[in-house]
Amino acid sequence: MNKIVINRKLPIWKLILGSLALVVGVISLFSSFKGFLLIGMGVFLLLTEGSEFDFKNGFYRKTKSILGVSLGSWKPIPKIEYVSVFKTNENTTLRSRTAETNVSKEIIKLNLFYDTNKKIEAYSTYKKDDAFAKAKQIASFLNIDILDATERESKWL
Template sequence: MNNVITYVKPVPFMKMLFGSALIPFGLFAILFLNIIMGAIFLVLGINFVATEGSQVDITSKTYRRTQSIFGIHIGKWKPCPEFEYISVFRTHENQTARVITASATVRSEVILINMFYGNKYITFYKTTNKDDALKVAEHFKVVFNIDILDATEAEKVWL
C-alpha cells in the first residue's frame, strides 16, 4: 500500500501538449540559437505543464504543498497539525482565460476535502465525484482518527 496520498490539479490536455512542445524547443534554442529566447520558451513550457497540489505521508504524519512537473513533486514536508475534523463540501471553481480585449470564465462544480484545526484548514483533495471524495475522506478518518462532516448537500451530516 502506498503511504503517500497525493492530490495534483490536472493540467488540461492542450496546455500539456503545448508546454511539452515548448520545452524541447526552448532547450534546442538555448543550445543552438539564442540563449535568451531559448530560456523564455523553456520557462513558458515549464509554466504550462506545472501544476500544484498536496501530499500527505500517512506513516510519518507529514504533509506538503507541491509544485509538480511531469509527475515530479517539489515541496517542503511539514508536520501535520492536530486535526479536529474533515469537511467534505461542494463548491464552485472559476477559471478565467484572458486575451488582450476579451475574457471568458468557466465555472465548474468541485468537491473539496478540508482538514480543520482550530479556525484554520488545509485543502488536501479536490474531485468532481462525491463517492471518490468520501472514500478519500474515510481514508483520512482512519489515519488521523477524526470525524467527517459531509457538507455536500443542504443538510450537513456527521459521518
C-alpha cells in the same frame, strides 16, 4: 503504506502541449533566446498543485509538481478533527483588449480541520467520487469522520 500523495490530474491537452513546449524550448536554446520563453510556457502548463502526507513521521506539505518532481516544505500534522468535502465555484477571468468576462466552474474541495476553525486545504478536483476516495483514505489513517458538505444539508459519514 504510511504516505499519501494527492495531486490534481493534468488534462491530456496540457500534458501534450506542455511537453511539446519543453522539448522545443530546449532545442531552441541552442539557436535563440526564445527557448527560455517556451520552457517557461511548458513549465506553466505542466505545473500541478497537491498535498503529501507522511503519517508515519507526522508531517504534511503542500506541493507544486512538474513531471513527478514535487517541491514544498514539510510541516507537522496538527490534531485533525475531521475531513470536509464541499462544493464551491472556481472563478477565472478572461481578458482581451476590449472585453473582460468571468467564467465560473463548480469544483469539489477537501479540507482538513483542526483547532475548531483552522484548515489545511488538501485537494481540489472536478469529480465528487475522486474527492470522497481521497477523504476516506485520509480519514482511515487519522481515524476521524468525514463531513459531506456537497449538498445543501451537510451530513457526517
